Amino acid sequence: MASLRDIKTRITSTKKTSQITRAMQMVSASKLSRAEVNAKAFVPYMEKIQDVVASIAAGSSDTSNPMMIARPVKKTAYLVITSDRGLVGGYNSNILRTVTSRIRERHTSNDDFVILSVGRKGKEFFTKQGMTILESAIALPDHPTFSDIKEITRKAVGMFSDGTYDEVYMYYNHFVSAIQQEVTETKVLPLTDIQPTGSTASYEFDPSAEAILEVLLPQYAESLIFGALLDGKASEHAASMTAMKSATDNASDLIGGLTLQYNRARQAAITQEISEIVGGAAALE
């Protein structure tokens, strides 16, 4: 049995850990609420752009814009959104597992696909696996603005346009609720199925529908990626909050058990002392 002092030390250190995890839980909770606000602020933009793209696409059936045409696939790009740091439960491992198994299903050689990675964890993982990372973004702020990720979205869309790869899949954790996040796979490019969300008016186009699509489609694809990133950030904070909450709970369970052990050991020591004194006194008589 561990000595009184050992148990005491363990209780103190576990308490300190639980203080830290509780603080981290609260930090994540407040970050989560801000991330939700950010994700909501983005919705009107996304809806509007989707409306307009859909109504243009519906209006002109002979769209020849290269971004809307599926071409024979020689190379696929996977855009994977992970977090920069750990302590977020299964957030990163879920996503990386899904991506790897999907890649193994689809491709036999590492030359058939490239990775576009957001987040340090993803970058480290794919580098270790020996996969080609074409572009990566790390150390994004907790509440990214559009200009923070413009670089990688522009490159992701640009490399599709110049033929570096022929399709783009995106993986991120979709925020369902504070305790549930779902790994989601979306095909970003080519834009083959654009669904209208609301009323579609028939527009005049200045100068022409084709010219507008040329401007609009890259923006649309970029905003799809930005939307996923915001969603992913919300999930990250939620996952981190849940992980820290269960860590705190575990710590208090542990402290309860240890305190019980400590008290037992203390009582045993007292009992032993008394019986020694009684034994000593009896020997004197």
Add this chain to the structure above:
Amino acid sequence: MKTITVNIVTPDGPVYDSEVSMVIAVTATGEMGVLPGHIPTVAPLGIGAIRLKKENSTELVAVNGGFLEIRPEKVTILAQSAERATDIDLARAQESAKRAESLLQANKNEIDFKRAELALKRAMNRINVYEGNI
């Protein structure tokens, strides 16, 4: 006086929402004035200022890229970034203009040159909107 609702939306959230009597925007093909009752139109925007005319005042918003969607009773402007004249940080705009200028002088590379040129254009636009000289 008839008015038209104007919404300016960016990926980071709405920037402007109000009733105005006339909107003047810089589109890819030139300046375009929109009055209430305009035919439904979509037009891409360049880097420039949106002028929002109210009864006896004019507001300015600096926009960068995006497009303009017009319906008879409503104008929606979707821009990658947009700043109202009152929100513009002049010192920052001047600094980025300077940076872009020095890049322009240093660079012979075509892509970087273009990028610096665009950055300069955006910064100048913000400064102009701030100072109100459009």
